[in-house]
Amino acid sequence: MTITISLNGESRNVAHGTSITDLLSQLDVDSSLVAIAINQVFVPRDQHAQHIIQDNDTIDALSPVQGG
Amino acid sequence: MTSSHPSTPDDALQLYGETVSSRFLLGTALYPSPEVMQQAITASGTNIITVSLRRQQPESDSGRNFWNLIQQHNVKLLPNTAGCHTAKEAIALAQMSRELFSTDWIKLEVIGDDYNLQPDVYELVTAATELTQLGFKVFPYCTDDLVVCQRLLDAGCEVLMPWGSPIGTGQGLLNPTALVTLRARLTDVPLIVDAGIGRPSHATHAMELGYDAVLLNTAVAEAHNPIWMAKAFAHSIEAGRLAYLAGTVIERTQAKPSTPVLGTPFWHSH
Numbered sequence: 570m571t572i573t574i575s576l577n578g579e580s581r582n583v584a585h586g587t588s589i590t591d592l593l594s595q596l597d598v599d600s601s602l603v604a605i606a607i608n609q610v611f612v613p614r615d616q617h618a619q620h621i622i623q624d625n626d627t628i629d630a631l632s633p634v635q636g637g
Numbered sequence: 638m639t640s641s642h643p644s645t646p647d648d649a650l651q652l653y654g655e656t657v658s659s660r661f662l663l664g665t666a667l668y669p670s671p672e673v674m675q676q677a678i679t680a681s682g683t684n685i686i687t688v689s690l691r692r693q694q695p696e697s698d699s700g701r702n703f704w705n706l707i708q709q710h711n712v713k714l715l716p717n718t719a720g721c722h723t724a725k726e727a728i729a730l731a732q733m734s735r736e737l738f739s740t741d742w743i744k745l746e747v748i749g750d751d752y753n754l755q756p757d758v759y760e761l762v763t764a765a766t767e768l769t770q771l772g773f774k775v776f777p778y779c780t781d782d783l784v785v786c787q788r789l790l791d792a793g794c795e796v797l798m799p800w801g802s803p804i805g806t807g808q809g810l811l812n813p814t815a816l817v818t819l820r821a822r823l824t825d826v827p828l829i830v831d832a833g834i835g836r837p838s839h840a841t842h843a844m845e846l847g848y849d850a851v852l853l854n855t856a857v858a859e860a861h862n863p864i865w866m867a868k869a870f871a872h873s874i875e876a877g878r879l880a881y882l883a884g885t886v887i888e889r890t891q892a893k894p895s896t897p898v899l900g901t902p903f904w905h906s907h
Contacts, residue, residue, distance in 0.1 A: 577692040609726060611732035630692065634689050635689065
């Protein structure tokens with residue numbers, strides 16, 4: 570069974586019960602340089618393993634960039 | 638100047654209890670290459686650079702390259718909330734920035750109009766209030782409205798960053814009268830002109846008005862030679878600060894000779 574989420578503005582299917590940690594490992598990114606917000610609410614890194622992604626969640630995975 | 642006066646004053650700036658020697662805050666965006674950005678940071682002598690967060694892109698290496706570059710400089714990071722239009726967005730982005738950049742400093746931007754990137758001062762005060770309660774040290778990018786600035790101080794901000802003109806326009810100080818009013822009314826608050834500075838003379842102007850520092854990005858990054866321009870701004874900001882401390886003469890409408898009149902040769906009555 571899968572659920573549908575929006576990840577950085579793009580629709581994506583993930584397995585039911587997927588945690589943020591699971592999602593980041595699937596993305597093959599350096600999780601130490603990614604911060605997460607779900608539905609515009611910050612989710613601290615120490616909650617990534619326990620936080621289960623829900624159907625229709627909108628997830629922002631952000632990384633450091635240049636800024637003014 | 639007598640020997641009892643130092644050649645330059647002991648003039649460090651305190652921002653949220655931290656001492657910085659440079660009054661030049663520099664952005665890291667828009668440079669033609671990462672190498673030029675690094676050289677411009679060095680040439681500027683800045684102690685504080687601004688950074689941001691954006692959606693992770695696979696080709697961006699999770700920001701690792703940028704992260705490694707900025708780690709090579711002994712500077713403080715000031716993350717921004719650029720692009721946020723509501724207090725809720727800005728608060729979330731500030732929290733994400735604190736986690737990644739390991740600092741509770743935040744340059745708070747909440748935009749109310751996309752044409753001139755003018756701050757939404759209502760959302761700004763709301764966000765500043767909550768972020769201060771969450772332990773952030775807020776550097777609000779604000780307009781030059783005195784009452785808005787007072788509300789930001791009430792919210793817990795200890796530094797204010799009024800605009801000179803809209804972001805990226807390079808128009809300099811569009812309303813110096815308002816900036817003078819802020820300086821006169823908020824004598825003990827560090828005031829940083831943020832945005833709209835296009836030329837070193839604009840930065841000097843801000844510093845001559847008694848502003849404590851200048852934050853800019855585009856004027857350096859998009860100069861033909863960003864490294865020289867970074868150095869030019871460093872000189873201009875220091876010049877303006879020294880001029881402010883030295884005390885400029887009062888303008889007058891009538892000419893007044895600087896060379897002694899007594900003993901003028903060939904003198905005759907007109």
